Amino acid sequence: MATEQVKVNWLENMAFEAEVNGHKIIIDAAEPVGGENRGPRPKPMMLLALAGCTGMDVVSILKKMRVEVESYSVWVEGDLTEEHPKQFHQMRIIHEFKGKDLPMDKLEKAVNLSEERYCGVSAMYRKVIGITTEIKIIE
């Protein structure tokens, strides 16, 4: 059974230094809540996990399909509950592809394969929250 691990070491105030796959990342709170904004907040890391997971799936599927894009970005937005503990209850993924004469059917197929078969982050989140997906093409 595969196991993943991260460790965070407290630095001072609200700042922590994380080690993830051997790479260092500082996370910190914003100034109004006692931090110094030395790094991002922890909760958006949940959105980053989803954006990166589905993004990597899509680029590797498109490569197999021999679809070449000029550029590709993924936005993930998450809405938080009003009540505490504040948690995501809805997310939106927007895949934005730039390129000439891009085949929408293949882009859709790549995105759907990630969501239905490959992306383990999406699979876990979907058990508790709603996630919508949108594909945009920029010529």
Added chain:
Amino acid sequence: MATEQVKVNWLENMAFEAEVNGHKIIIDAAEPVGGENRGPRPKPMMLLALAGCTGMDVVSILKKMRVEVESYSVWVEGDLTEEHPKQFHQMRIIHEFKGKDLPMDKLEKAVNLSEERYCGVSAMYRKVIGITTEIKIIE
């Protein structure tokens, strides 16, 4: 309603540059799956979100309790399913405090308050997976 957002831009191969709260983070796959390990993998970011969220809660609660620790680290381990899409089905949080004559009852109270009342990452994950917690004190 509060909304959080992240954006990842594809760089090349499996590497993406993310922007999270204005900070840049590179994420990448490992070499055996076509990446170059220019940054961490996306899935462990889910563990980082949990470690950072509960860690920040604990340091701010301990500050209010006037409990001073020499050092503090949080490990989060996650076990992945064998079947695809591989996803976390169990996590373990280990809070490790270093200091002289640390009051275990207050450390436990801080950790429990985070888990039961404050940490929105933990609250969401617990709806789908099991999470165990351990507190270690190093004199």
